[in-house]
Amino acid sequence: xxxxxxxxxxxxxxxxxxxxxxxxxxxxxxxxxxxxxxxxxxxxxxxxxxxxxxxxxxxxxxxxxxxxxxxxxxxxxxxxxxxxxxxxxxxxxxxxxxxxxxxxxxxxxxxxxxxxxxxxxxxxxxxxxxxxxxxxxxxxxxxxxxxxxxxxxxxxxxxxxxxxxxxxxxxxxxxxxxxxxxxxxxxxxxxxxxxxxxxxxxxxxxxxxxxxxx
Numbered sequence: 001x002x003x004x005x006x007x008x009x010x011x012x013x014x015x016x017x018x019x020x021x022x023x024x025x026x027x028x029x030x031x032x033x034x035x036x037x038x039x040x041x042x043x044x045x046x047x048x049x050x051x052x053x054x055x056x057x058x059x060x061x062x063x064x065x066x067x068x069x070x071x072x073x074x075x076x077x078x079x080x081x082x083x084x085x086x087x088x089x090x091x092x093x094x095x096x097x098x099x100x101x102x103x104x105x106x107x108x109x110x111x112x113x114x115x116x117x118x119x120x121x122x123x124x125x126x127x128x129x130x131x132x133x134x135x136x137x138x139x140x141x142x143x144x145x146x147x148x149x150x151x152x153x154x155x156x157x158x159x160x161x162x163x164x165x166x167x168x169x170x171x172x173x174x175x176x177x178x179x180x181x182x183x184x185x186x187x188x189x190x191x192x193x194x195x196x197x198x199x200x201x202x203x204x205x206x207x208x209x210x211x212x213x214x
Contacts (some may be wrong), residue, residue, distance in 0.1 A: 025054055030068055034076035041080025041160075043105055043136040048077075052164055056171025066172060073164045074157075081139050081156050090144025094141060110140060117141035122155050129159025130199060 024032040033055060040046035052073060061068035088096055100107055117124045117138060125147070128138035142152050 025051070025058070029064065030072040033069060033072040033077075037073045037076030037164075038080040038083075041077045041136045041139075043080075043139075047133075048135070048163070049071075049132055049167065052167030053171030053174075054172070056168040058171075059168070060172045066168065070165060070168050073168065074160060076162045077164060078153070078157060081136065081160070082153075084136055084139035085143040085152060088140045089146060090108040090143075093144045096144075105137065109134065109136060113137045114141040114144065117145065119149075122151055125152060126155040126159045130163055130197075131158060135163065 024036060026032075028035070033051070036046050036051050037048060040048045040051065043192055055064060055069040055073060056066065058064040058068055086125070097107065097110075100110065113124075113128070113134075120127075125138050129135050139152075139156070145173075
């Protein structure tokens with residue numbers, strides 16, 4: 001099995017992940033996972049596309065329990081989702097839009113998600129949890145629309161479980177290889193697949209945003 005230090009170095013080179021993130025996972029274990037996933041789901045720039053596979057790789061190397069890692073990730077994700085949803089639900093659209101910079105969100109992107117939610121409702125909440133990079137954004141339009149809490153959290157939970165489990169298992173089975181070239185190839189293929197999913201979804205959502213402002 002590849003050691004975590006080697007894995008972290010390779011992942012950092014391939015993706016540009018800050019060493020601080022590696023340190024948090026290595027030093028704080030499940031609490032670190034919970035914290036990182038909370039920030040990611042609260043729309044801060046923490047890449048779950050990296051955090052979750054690293055959990056799997058550490059579990060494969062017997063440095064974490066894979067089930068506890070998944071539970072910590074899902075719990076952090078759901079708390080982060082709740083932060084955005086309740087901010088939108090209770091604070092309202094006007095105030096949230098004035099402070100989008102704090103969430104590192106572009107107004108155009110959020111407008112697109114708002115239109116997508118209006119057209120697709122519960123499906124939009126579920127499928128958005130499977131979109132790289134912008135997974136948490138759907139919480140805002142759902143909160144603006146005061147979507148029933150039970151529905152929102154149910155569909156968010158279902159999408160989050162699928163996303164978290166799939167990426168952790170990718171790390172468990174793929175990133176645990178000791179063949180550096182195979183590892184780099186898998187990371188590249190994985191990154192390309194995520195980018196394609198993201199690009200197609202965002203293109204569709206941006207079309208909706210343009211339609212709104214036309």
